[in-house]
Amino acid sequence: MKKRTDKRLAEGEATGHAHVAQAEDAEVFGDGFERRLAAPTGTTISHEEHGKISLPVGNYRISRQREIDPDTEEIGSVAD
Amino acid sequence: MKTKIERLSSEQEAEVSVWRDRYWDIGTCTDPIDRAKAADAISRMYGFIGKEQPIFVWCESPFTSSLAVSVLRSSLSISLWDSLQDSLRDSLWDSLWDSLSISLWDSLSISLWDSLWDSLQDSLSISLRDSLQDSLQDSLSSLLRSSLRDSLRDSLWDSLQDSLSISLRDSLWDSLRDSLRDSLPDLTVWGSAVWWLCFYRFCGYIGVRYSEEAALKLALYEQFACSAFWAWPYAEICIVSARPNCLRWTKKYGVLHCDGGPAVQFRDGWTLWYLNGVRVPQWLAETKDVDLAPARICQCKNAEVRREFVRKVGLDRIYHALGAMLIHEQTVTLATPYSEAWSCRYRLCEMRCGDNVRRRVLEMPNPSLPGVLHVEYVPVQCETVEQAMNFRLNRSEEDVDDDAGADWFLHGDVIIVPEQAGRLKRWPARIA
Numbered sequence: 001m002k003k004r005t006d007k008r009l010a011e012g013e014a015t016g017h018a019h020v021a022q023a024e025d026a027e028v029f030g031d032g033f034e035r036r037l038a039a040p041t042g043t044t045i046s047h048e049e050h051g052k053i054s055l056p057v058g059n060y061r062i063s064r065q066r067e068i069d070p071d072t073e074e075i076g077s078v079a080d
Numbered sequence: 081m082k083t084k085i086e087r088l089s090s091e092q093e094a095e096v097s098v099w100r101d102r103y104w105d106i107g108t109c110t111d112p113i114d115r116a117k118a119a120d121a122i123s124r125m126y127g128f129i130g131k132e133q134p135i136f137v138w139c140e141s142p143f144t145s146s147l148a149v150s151v152l153r154s155s156l157s158i159s160l161w162d163s164l165q166d167s168l169r170d171s172l173w174d175s176l177w178d179s180l181s182i183s184l185w186d187s188l189s190i191s192l193w194d195s196l197w198d199s200l201q202d203s204l205s206i207s208l209r210d211s212l213q214d215s216l217q218d219s220l221s222s223l224l225r226s227s228l229r230d231s232l233r234d235s236l237w238d239s240l241q242d243s244l245s246i247s248l249r250d251s252l253w254d255s256l257r258d259s260l261r262d263s264l265p266d267l268t269v270w271g272s273a274v275w276w277l278c279f280y281r282f283c284g285y286i287g288v289r290y291s292e293e294a295a296l297k298l299a300l301y302e303q304f305a306c307s308a309f310w311a312w313p314y315a316e317i318c319i320v321s322a323r324p325n326c327l328r329w330t331k332k333y334g335v336l337h338c339d340g341g342p343a344v345q346f347r348d349g350w351t352l353w354y355l356n357g358v359r360v361p362q363w364l365a366e367t368k369d370v371d372l373a374p375a376r377i378c379q380c381k382n383a384e385v386r387r388e389f390v391r392k393v394g395l396d397r398i399y400h401a402l403g404a405m406l407i408h409e410q411t412v413t414l415a416t417p418y419s420e421a422w423s424c425r426y427r428l429c430e431m432r433c434g435d436n437v438r439r440r441v442l443e444m445p446n447p448s449l450p451g452v453l454h455v456e457y458v459p460v461q462c463e464t465v466e467q468a469m470n471f472r473l474n475r476s477e478e479d480v481d482d483d484a485g486a487d488w489f490l491h492g493d494v495i496i497v498p499e500q501a502g503r504l505k506r507w508p509a510r511i512a
Binding site: 010012013014015017019036037045047050052053054055058059060061062063064065066067070071073077078080 | 382384439457474491493495511
């Protein structure tokens with residue numbers, strides 16, 4: 001997975017807002033809905049609308065919650 | 081050696097809000113473009129990196145600016161385009177802004193104590209940045225690509241639908257889409273990026289001394305910010321967008337919002353509708369809440385747009401109109417950034433929008449926006465809140481272990497799970 005320079009875990013289509021790892025040494029990898037976060041000293045995650053949360057030291061899998069389209073019954077990641 | 085500035089005088093403290101308001105006004109200005117001032121600022125920026133004054137292409141919006149870039153690209157040979165593109169963005173950025181920021185940063189670190197620095201950033205920059213960069217710039221730039229593609233696709237399809245076969249249409253669309261995706265540039269010079277200008281200029285006001293060159297570059301940036309909106313600099317050509325003629329916000333330093341009309345409009349007609357910072361379709365922004373048919377919730381495929389629909393119409397009215405049935409409910413206590421014991425009520429309901437499609441939704445409050453509710457679709461086979469959550473998290477009941485499972489986190493719709501975790505606790509260790 002390619003390292004991201006923006007440290008974004010995810011971004012919203014309708015708002016342009018993003019979930020971003022704040023720690024200087026945090027690294028985010030990947031595109032799309034599946035990403036990886038390396039936080040060797042822990043990190044906070046920020047977003048324009050959500051309160052910040054603190055993550056302990058560790059490596060994390062990042063994914064999005066799922067939703068079903070009742071019209072087509074297709075299952076996909078929540079579009080926001 | 082010069083003494084560091086440790087604290088603001090009372091007079092300077094009183095000026096903080098004045099300066100912040102001044103730059104808010106610059107960043108949200110809806111006056112027509114001042115071409116002479118913008119051209120002068122950009123030409124002198126080009127001069128700093130040893131480039132001749134470019135030919136200016138003046139556009140009324142970022143949308144037509146992007147079109148201009150695409151047309152330019154398609155009308156030039158690849159080699160000519162490459163030479164035009166020729167990393168001017170990188171040159172401009174590297175030579176001008178990177179060196180500028182290093183120089184400004186150095187001046188500040190010599191002159192300001194860290195505590196004052198942090199406090200000034202908080203009081204001067206954060207609110208401006210949150211509104212102008214996050215709400216305006218980021219949303220417009222991400223929107224530009226999809227909006228431009230959609231418009232071209234629609235007009236192309238409209239004109240071709242009667243005369244071309246589907247396969248030909250598809251291949252034309254594919255090639256157009258690919259060409260646009262490749263040709264749309266990154267936006268590089270922002271008239272509305274005034275939040276950092278405000279910070280550095282205020283520091284100059286309280287006594288931080290910048291080098292002559294840094295001060296001049298700052299002044300040029302401000303001259304541009306006071307005269308135009310965005311610019312796309314290329315070798316020999318610079319495309320410049322005028323400012324919008326309408327910008328509406330929830331409040332000063334808030335988010336884009338207008339219930340009843342457009343929130344962003346440019347003079348060429350490019351119009352955007354926002355409710356509470358969420359870009360929504362025209363009908364949702366402009367229709368009165370009492371005139372919105374609750375069944376239109378089915379048209380809101382995007383979760384944030386649906387949230388705004390629910391906020392505007394009211395969930396009780398939607399449930400009542402659509403004959404919603406409560407399937408299951410559960411209240412759990414979760415930790416949020418604001419409370420270690422937030423009571424979160426999930427409700428699993430089923431409603432119909434008059435089309436015989438069963439729509440089962442998991443309703444939940446937003447832990448960060450009091451009073452805001454989300455409804456998100458889950459399969460009709462879900463009978464309990466826990467089953468609905470398992471579906472949303474893409475896990476089965478066997479993956480849940482409340483005793484020995486790993487902690488995980490939920491930030492909006494983003495699931496954050498330790499990489500080596502096997503089983504997980506049922507509910508997140510923290511939610512925001």
